[in-house]
Amino acid sequence: MNLSSCKNQMLLFLRLMQRDWYQYRNRIVSYYLLNYALIYPVIYAFSFGYLQANLFFNGADPLRGTTLFVGNFLLVVINVSFSLGLELLFDLEHEHTTDYLMTIMPARLIIIEKIFFTSLFTFFILLPYYPVAKLLLGSFFLTSSLSIPKALIILYASSLMCAAYNHLVSCLLPNSDGISRFWRRVNTPLFMLGGFWVPFYVIKQFSPLLGTIALVNPFLYVTEGMRQAVLNSPIFMPFGQCAFVLVCFTIIFTCAALWFFKRRVDHI
Numbered sequence: 001m002n003l004s005s006c007k008n009q010m011l012l013f014l015r016l017m018q019r020d021w022y023q024y025r026n027r028i029v030s031y032y033l034l035n036y037a038l039i040y041p042v043i044y045a046f047s048f049g050y051l052q053a054n055l056f057f058n059g060a061d062p063l064r065g066t067t068l069f070v071g072n073f074l075l076v077v078i079n080v081s082f083s084l085g086l087e088l089l090f091d092l093e094h095e096h097t098t099d100y101l102m103t104i105m106p107a108r109l110i111i112i113e114k115i116f117f118t119s120l121f122t123f124f125i126l127l128p129y130y131p132v133a134k135l136l137l138g139s140f141f142l143t144s145s146l147s148i149p150k151a152l153i154i155l156y157a158s159s160l161m162c163a164a165y166n167h168l169v170s171c172l173l174p175n176s177d178g179i180s181r182f183w184r185r186v187n188t189p190l191f192m193l194g195g196f197w198v199p200f201y202v203i204k205q206f207s208p209l210l211g212t213i214a215l216v217n218p219f220l221y222v223t224e225g226m227r228q229a230v231l232n233s234p235i236f237m238p239f240g241q242c243a244f245v246l247v248c249f250t251i252i253f254t255c256a257a258l259w260f261f262k263r264r265v266d267h268i
Contacts (some may be wrong), residue, residue, distance in 0.1 A: 012105040013113050020117045024084075028125070036080055037128040044072050045133035063231075066142040069133065070230050071195050071223045077158050078166075078187070080125055084118040085166025086179065092264070093175055099265070104114060107265065108258050111167060118163035123156045129167075130230075138235040142231065150183045150229035150239050157246040158222040164253035165218065171260035195218025199227060223254065 088111075091097050101110050130151070134141050173182060193203070193214045200220060204211030212221055225242030227233075 009105065009109060013109055016101070016105070016110070016113045017117055020114070024121065036076055036125055038132060038260070040076050041129045041132040042136055044076070045069060045136045062140050062142050065137075065140050066231065066264060067199060067227060068197075069137075069141065070227045071197065071199065073129065073226055074191065074194060074196050074219055074222050075128060076129065076157075077122060077162050077222060080122045081118050081159060081162040082166050082169075084121060085114075085163060086151050086176075087170075087178055088114060088167055089170035089173055089179075091169070102265070107261065111171075111257055111261050112254070114126055115163045115167050116259070118167070119160040120157065122159035122163065126159070143230075145232035146230050147232065147239075151226065152227050152241055154222070154225040154239070154246075157243050157250075158225070161218060161222070161246045161250045161253065164250045164257060168253045168257040168260065171257050171264055190217055193217050195223030195227075199236060200224050218246070218253075221245045223250070 035115045064099060088098070118242075130143075134143060169182065173179065193210070194217045195203075196219070199221075200211065200214065203214055221237070221242040224237035225239060225246065228236040228242065
């Protein structure tokens with residue numbers, strides 16, 4: 001591949017990024033920001049950061065409330081990237097815009113662009129999530145040990161991993177009828193063992209075998225990494241380990257998505 005060809009592909013890549021931006025820009029305020037940057041942090045902060053901590057532990061405990069609330073951030077990251085990633089499945093099933101795009105640019109580049117765009121979109125949409133929660137919870141949301149650089153790194157690494165994961169799902173599912181079944185059979189168990197309700201050290205204390213199994217769950221490193229970034233406690237997994245594993249899962253999911261996409265559309 002010569003320099004001119006690389007330059008043309010990069011221009012096509014940027015044009016596709018611009019196209020996706022125009023496609024979603026009208027929904028940013030009315031749907032994504034309103035739901036995921038305002039309504040979700042308000043509901044989750046009150047439900048998990050305050051109400052649940054009071055009901056479960058017989059009194060307000062900011063540490064437990066913060067631990068629960070930060071873990072439930074996983075669902076928000078998955079929801080945003082899931083709605084964007086599934087657009088590929090709907091397009092392959094109905095609109096076939098991807099078929100046209102493959103006539104002007106390499107098919108692999110299309111998938112990589114969609115993963116990259118989804119990760120950036122998810123990252124920027126969720127930036128206000130914790131600030132809004134802090135305004136609502138105040139001292140019940142512990143942020144004295146918060147490392148903003150680490151939180152931003154984990155947020156983007158999580159967004160990137162989830163974007164790759166959800167595009168893999170789009171390439172795996174034969175049609176949109178299987179979405180709800182996949183969510184029940186795959187995503188829900190991954191949530192339960194991914195630190196959504198309880199951190200990893202509790203799972204490991206309860207059952208070392210279950211803790212070992214949970215280590216192959218990519219969602220676990222989202223919750224553990226963010227808890228470490230916010231609370232900076234030795235009871236959670238090391239930040240570097242979480243970031244590294246999220247990058248590894250991103251590479252695995254991206255390669256798998258490219259492979260299944262080729263099988264599906266049989267591109268050259």
